[in-house]
Amino acid sequence: MSVDIQQSGQTRTEAAAESRPASLRRSRLSGFFGFSSLTRRIVVLNLAGLVALLSGILYLNQFRAGLIEARIQSLTIQGEIMAGAIAASATSTSEQDSLWVDPDKLMNIAPSEMLDPDGAIESLDFPINPERVAPMLRRLITPTRTRARIYDAGGQLLLDSQSLYGPGDILRLDIPTPQAVRSKPLLDRMVDMVQSWLFRNDLPTYEDLTGGEYPEVKQALSGAPTAVVRANKQSEMIVSVAVPIQRFRTVQGALMLSTLGGDIDDIVQAERLAIVRVFLVAALVMVVLSILLAGTIAGPVRRLANAADRVRLRVDRRAELPDFSDRNDEIGHLSTSFREMTDALYNRMEAIERFAADVAHELKNPLTSLRSAVETLPLAKTDDSKKRLLSVIEHDVRRLDRLISDISDASRLDAELQRQDLDTVDIGRMLTTITSAQNDVHSEEASIILDIAESARAPNRLRLKGHDLRLGQVFTNLIDNARSFTPPKGQVRVSIRRDRDNILVTVEDDGPGIRPDAIERIFERFYTDRPTEGFGQNSGLGLSISKQIVEAHGGQIWAENRLSSQPGADGKRYPIGARFTVRLPAAK
Template sequence: MTVNVARDWRKFFSRRARKRGPVSPLTRQILAVNFVGLGLFAAGALYLNQFRSGLIETRIQSLITQAEIIAGAIAQTSARGPAATRVNPVIAAQIARRIVLPTQTRARLFNVEGTLVVDSRDLVFPRPVRSYALPQPGQEAQTTQSWIVRLEQRYARMLEWLFQRERPLYHELESARASDYPEVLAALQGNISGIVRKNSQGEPIISVAVPVQRFRVVLGGLMLTTEAADIDEIVRAERRAIIEVFLVALAVATVMSLVTAGAIVRPIRRLAEAADRVRLFKTERAPIPDMSRRNDEVGDLSVALIDMTSALYDRIDAIERFAADVAHEIKNPLTSISSAIESLAVARDEASKAKLMAIIHNDVRRMDRLISDISAASRLDAQLSRAKPEPVPIVPLLRALVDLFRETQEKPVTYQLRTIGLNREAEAGLVVRGEEGRLVQVFRNLLENAVSFSPEGGTITVLIRREADKIVVVIEDEGVGFPISGLERVFERFYTDRPDMTTGDGHSGLGLSISRQIVEAYGGTIEAENRYAVESAAAVDTEPQPIGARLIVKLRPY
């Protein structure tokens, strides 16, 4: 016993320690559910791939339109006559200076042989030089960027690595030819083409090439190149805004999840610990916290546990009372048998010995009936829980039982069975919900109780009627009735309050208790009351005397 208790306590404390971790499993689940949805939203919003692709496509179309305008101007002004096959580089350079340079776009013109003849970069003096800050040797680059910007950059690189094809690197060549640029080769074939590259900083470089043609004769290819770093900057700004909103939403979701989890986890933990105390505390009754004021599922759980614990304690009390009553009821016949045996040893005449032997036999029969009833009562709950209710025609069952009592009972009693307000067809429709064997046990107990109370020559009447949604069976006798103070106790276990004139030998006091237990298991009720004569009941100055007892059983129709 000591080992088992110690093991139970070790289980209790180990489980309690596991439950009282920094973050409970239920809290982690609540956080995970909230974070997954929020994370999916943020990932989808941060991707912004369609937005970026749309901006780049718009920029490409804009460059193509600009290139077509410039190519048309070059073809019309720098080439003369329908037989012209070349453009005038000087005139083309002037057009490029006036149209291209204000747009911050680089224009390059290639002749039909693929030779670069005009480069707008050469028209600007001094030539522009693009520079980027480099870190000092041996040191990391010093940056004042915020951690949100760094987070966005890492995220952008990850997305580019996961979802985008690697862009070709843009190389600045000293002596460029058309063969170095696929889009220019396509333009010299009379096609319009565009390519997106990246520079050493990862910024996009957009290049488009259109044919310079006059009278459907290709005179050369015009290539426009522009940096699209502003597009990436727009996307980065959007990402940073989304990240900031996401972080705020994440903080709010975390706080709300923790608050929600705390409102659920802490009460459930308290209820679990209280349930452990109920299980482990053998010497006292541990209370269950009352959370009924919450008006939610946790409050319902608290009320259910309180009711369950109360029912458990009531059942324990009932078992303890039952055990005490069993000990008391068994001790009485044992004491009587012991006294009879001691008296038998000193008895001198045969009459005294015969009388003592009769007492011993009577007490033995009483103990046998008592033990049988106790065994049946102790197994009844389990048997009823496993039994499946079935339709039972009540009138044939009662007729057969009354006929059996007429044939087998030694006491001279008259039995009557009547149905009230029912014809034969209606009698056949009286079918109750239950199990035939158990219902026979119920009405056998009630009839035996009536026989034990009835005087010799008395009448026991069984009445059957339909009442609203119940089928009612009434058993009446002509005995002395129940004590007024005992009407509420007649269904208690081992309750026996029989007048001297009744024959209560061999009865354990469990019959009515077992009957009520069976009837209530099938959704019915059973009541006890006394019968009174009309003139006696109308008397005012004297207490009315019962002329018999009445047991009323109400069963559910099937």
């Protein structure tokens, strides 16, 4: 027998373990291997928002466009200054320092023409002398990280700052080779790849041209400064600005200044790397704060879930849920609701257990009496004894039938009240119908008087939300109970009045009243106090069911004695009847 008990206990344990929901097992696994699912979601969502913000900042960043515009302005001003200096140093190809011109003939020629000594018209030209311009260009361009090229009026390249030969030195700036680019660190190459994907542009490709084939140079030779932005093969921006070299409003050539590959990109990349560093710090702070935030949510929720599983699996006799009511947030409200729900569940279970025990006790009494009568019946020798035993058996059978009917009604009551929808019930109309029917059916017994207060006669003053059949059962039980204690030709008085937001119904009788020690017990199940009636004539469930129905509607019911207006010989006021009062919340 003990082996069977142990095996059955193990079977229940295994069944309980298998019945644990998958969500509980997953939560314990996640708690064992790392963060909970809720923590991961909070962290990921917060980081996703931060990444979206970073992407928007990098993509919509105006620093790059502003830097290009500033570099164009800087190169334009620098080019105009250098072009003026170059024009001032330019001389004629002749060795003379002066030029003679006949004023009379000069008035008859075009602005760009002159009269030579033989009378032939030649172009009035001041060509740029590379020998004189090269040293000055080298001095001007050396402090800057730019490349300068000078073109003559025909577009031919005269000087290039990358190949300036001075006395004993050569200045040469080489563009980085593809091998140098590939030798960048892995992180830099990844950043370049992301930038090339995020910041795609349609810039023209930069190429080294020998002649003045650059569009900006052609524009400068026509007298208009021009700037062009290009990208080399390494996707590095190069800004080129070409300005005309003029003397006496005559274009002698063009000066083109261009940035070195990577100058602007390095500055932009440094600025973006600074933003990325700030993002990394913010992401770290965001992760820590997200974990702390999730801990204040996931931890209490996990504890509440584990406690709810203990309640479901009946691990403890009365499992206590964690109390987070001191938190003024949703977790605190959830904890309070869970605790109240659990208390209501335990109270319901305990009420069911008490109800089952009371039912077993009440059924055992008539069954015991019935068994004794059945066992004694064969032993009875006289007809009177047999008739008496048969009457006892009939009485016990009727009592069992009445008990089973009332128990069935009481057991269905709670589920029925929870399942059915509430309707609008007019208490005044209901009691009018009940009292009229009671007076018609029981005309020979005590009469029922209905009194509705004047303040409650207005429309909708006696309406409430509830179950009309069950409320009718309450008032029918109270009236029947009062009539059973009232002597013939007596009165049962039913009064209705409105008390603010409540409806009060009072049922009074002219009976002997209620014993003081029974006032609190008359609403208990199976309790009855009818000394004048035989044993077993009443199940004792009527008032208990009435109280259950009233409380399910959010109301109250209580009993008290009606006392005489005049004291007796001993100076005490004695009961002259019982009074039952029902308070129900009125409809708003």
